[in-house]
Amino acid sequence: MLANDDSDHQGDLNEQHAVDLDTDRFAHGTAAGLILQRNRDLGNLLTAERAVFYVQILHSLLQFRRAHELEPLHEDLFDEVQREQADLSADSEYSSAQYAIDVRQLLEWKLIEERIELERLRGYQDTRRKKYRYRLKAETRAFLEWLEERARDDLEESGSDTRNLLESVLSSLRELNRVLYRVGTKRAENGDARRVLHQLTSLDELTHTVTSNLVSFNERMYGFLMADFAVAEARQILDDLQVFVDEFLRQIHRLRDEVMETLRRLGSEQAQAKIRHSMVEMEVERKKSAHLLRRTYNEEQVASVPRQLLEYYREEGQLDLLCRRISRTAKQIWHRLYLRLRERERRSHRLEDLRLRISEIATFESDQVPHSFLLELIAPAQLASDPNYWTAREKATPPAPRRYQGRQNEVAIEPLRCKQRSPQTARALEKEQLARLVAWLNEQVFVGSEQTVRLAAGRFAEFDDLASVLQLIKTGMLGKGKKLINVGYSLAELDGRDQLEAGRYQLELDALEVTRGEKGGNGHPG
Numbered sequence: 323m324l325a326n327d328d329s330d331h332q333g334d335l336n337e338q339h340a341v342d343l344d345t346d347r348f349a350h351g352t353a354a355g356l357i358l359q360r361n362r363d364l365g366n367l368l369t370a371e372r373a374v375f376y377v378q379i380l381h382s383l384l385q386f387r388r389a390h391e392l393e394p395l396h397e398d399l400f401d402e403v404q405r406e407q408a409d410l411s412a413d414s415e416y417s418s419a420q421y422a423i424d425v426r427q428l429l430e431w432k433l434i435e436e437r438i439e440l441e442r443l444r445g446y447q448d449t450r451r452k453k454y455r456y457r458l459k460a461e462t463r464a465f466l467e468w469l470e471e472r473a474r475d476d477l478e479e480s481g482s483d484t485r486n487l488l489e490s491v492l493s494s495l496r497e498l499n500r501v502l503y504r505v506g507t508k509r510a511e512n513g514d515a516r517r518v519l520h521q522l523t524s525l526d527e528l529t530h531t532v533t534s535n536l537v538s539f540n541e542r543m544y545g546f547l548m549a550d551f552a553v554a555e556a557r558q559i560l561d562d563l564q565v566f567v568d569e570f571l572r573q574i575h576r577l578r579d580e581v582m583e584t585l586r587r588l589g590s591e592q593a594q595a596k597i598r599h600s601m602v603e604m605e606v607e608r609k610k611s612a613h614l615l616r617r618t619y620n621e622e623q624v625a626s627v628p629r630q631l632l633e634y635y636r637e638e639g640q641l642d643l644l645c646r647r648i649s650r651t652a653k654q655i656w657h658r659l660y661l662r663l664r665e666r667e668r669r670s671h672r673l674e675d676l677r678l679r680i681s682e683i684a685t686f687e688s689d690q691v692p693h694s695f696l697l698e699l700i701a702p703a704q705l706a707s708d709p710n711y712w713t714a715r716e717k718a719t720p721p722a723p724r725r726y727q728g729r730q731n732e733v734a735i736e737p738l739r740c741k742q743r744s745p746q747t748a749r750a751l752e753k754e755q756l757a758r759l760v761a762w763l764n765e766q767v768f769v770g771s772e773q774t775v776r777l778a779a780g781r782f783a784e785f786d787d788l789a790s791v792l793q794l795i796k797t798g799m800l801g802k803g804k805k806l807i808n809v810g811y812s813l814a815e816l817d818g819r820d821q822l823e824a825g826r827y828q829l830e831l832d833a834l835e836v837t838r839g840e841k842g843g844n845g846h847p848g
Contacts, residue, residue: 330846355508361461363431374410374426377469378403380433383458384466393437393455396425425456433462484535485570488577491528494521495584502588505596513609515600522627537645543651567652571645578642581635588628597625634724756809759797763788763811767836777834778820791822795834812837 336782367376382402386394394402395712400421407416435457458466471528498521502509553716587593683691712718766787767780782788798806798813806813816833823829 361432361459363433364461364465364586365435366431367465370427372424372427375407376428377466378406378410379421379424379428380458380466383434383456384463387458387463394455395439396454396456399456401548419557425675433459435459484532484539485537485573485577487528487532488574488581491525491532492577492584494525494528495581495588497521498525499584499587502593502596506599516601518597518600519604519624522624525631526627529631533640533644536550536641536648540644540648540651543648543655553815563652563655567649571649574641574645578635582632585628585632585635589632593628597628601625611694752805755793756805759790759793759809760809762787763794763836763838766790768838773839774835774837776816776820777836778822780822781820782824784824785827787824788827791829791831795831810838 323480367373367380370376379399382399383394386392386402400418403421404416407421408414410416426436429436437455437457465649498518501514501517501521505514515739520770683696710718710721766782767777768775777791777794780787782791794806795815797803798811803813813834814837818833819830821828821830
């Protein structure tokens with residue numbers, strides 16, 4: 323334990339040395355000091371996939387710290403976050419193993435510290451996590467507090483009234499003068515040096531806050547200048563804005579005068595000497611307890627605070643410039659509201675005149691109504707006209723068809739691929755056609771068991787029957803009719819001509835006679 327205390331003390335000294343280096347960097351205006359000692363892994367905290375789970379654990383540690391439990395145990399922290407983490411999990415379960423993984427990730431990012439509880443250690447082979455306590459790093463704590471502040475600003479804009487801040491500045495100045503009056507005298511009290519430096523630092527911070535509030539107030543007024551508003555609210559806004567700005571600026575100038583009267587006492591050589599004496603005493607006290615009093619004060623920066631405050635609060639100083647800017651913005655708002663109100667009043671008068679005129683026309687007799695006036699009144703703002711010349715007798719030239727001159731996206735036509743044919747395929751198709759032809763002959767031409775039939779005696783009902791007749795002639799005539807003979811049929815010509823009818827279709831041809839049973843055919847393709 324003693325070695326652990328020594329390492330902590332050495333770490334505090336190293337951290338204090340780093341703070342001194344950062345102070346020197348800021349004194350020389352080096353912006354690199356802003357990130358020199360920062361933990362870059364804080365950015366991973368928000369961009370990680372399990373960012374919500376990590377922040378939940380860290381925020382629970384912050385709540386433990388605010389309840390004066392600086393280092394909660396492993397299982398106490400798990401009991402605190404288990405229910406909230408289970409609600410966030412997709413499977414509604416948050417195990418201790420997953421909790422250990424999350425904590426280990428936070429330790430790798432150096433966002434928290436762990437310490438072994440020696441009373442819970444059972445031996446050198448004890449690997450249980452229950453013996454560990456966790457503590458927030460200062461960087462992590464500041465980051466969580468910043469997140470809370472941003473969340474509050476999202477709900478309601480925070481910030482103090484500038485007049486209250488100026489009153490605080492005035493109170494701090496009076497307290498500073500009261501303490502400086504007894505520094506270096508017999509009435510000096512223990513801690514006066516600390517009070518002097520604290521008041522100077524508070525004055526500097528309050529002045530920065532005053533500047534930030536005035537700039538934000540001016541930005542909000544500019545936003546109001548760009549926004550739209552109802553006419554009914556315009557007059558009330560004008561009155562409220564005039565009263566507020568006038569009263570606001572008047573109180574600021576009054577407080578500024580009181581602040582300047584008190585500040586002039588700090589500019590004397592005697593006050594500057596007492597401030598330097600307070601810094602020397604505070605540095606001696608800090609060196610005696612370096613591991614407890616970590617804050618250091620830059621001598622040049624603290625000594626320049628009274629001069630900077632005088633420059634800020636004087637006439638024509640930065641405070642006056644900010645107030646003038648606010649006054650100029652308020653005048654622009656008044657002017658815009660005034661113009662808007664006048665325009666709305668003109669519209670209201672015009673609408674009232676139109677209503678009176680409509681009421682007057684409504685009382686006219688039918689033959690007294692000014693039809694031309696009403697047509698012009700309700701006529702559209704755009705005039706539809708034909709650019710071509712035409713009269714009641716002469717017609718205009720019809721418009722030429724438009725030709726599209728733009729580039730058209732044409733799809734390239736691919737050539738047809740060569741079909742893969744084989745003798746077997748051709749024979750199969752021919753065999754199928756002959757089979758359909760034989761079936762058609764048996765159904766539409768031959769009746770009963772007769773062997774020879776005149777083609778005109780067939781029963782033809784539709785156009786497909788005439789197409790089958792042409793197929794029969796092609797098969798029975800071409801090639802000496804060998805294809806038809808192979809299936810047991812033959813076709814012969816007769817004298818004269820026949821006319822075949824199939825519904826509303828007709829076909830005239832030479833007389834033909836169909837015979838079956840040649841060469842022992844059975845009416846089916848062989």
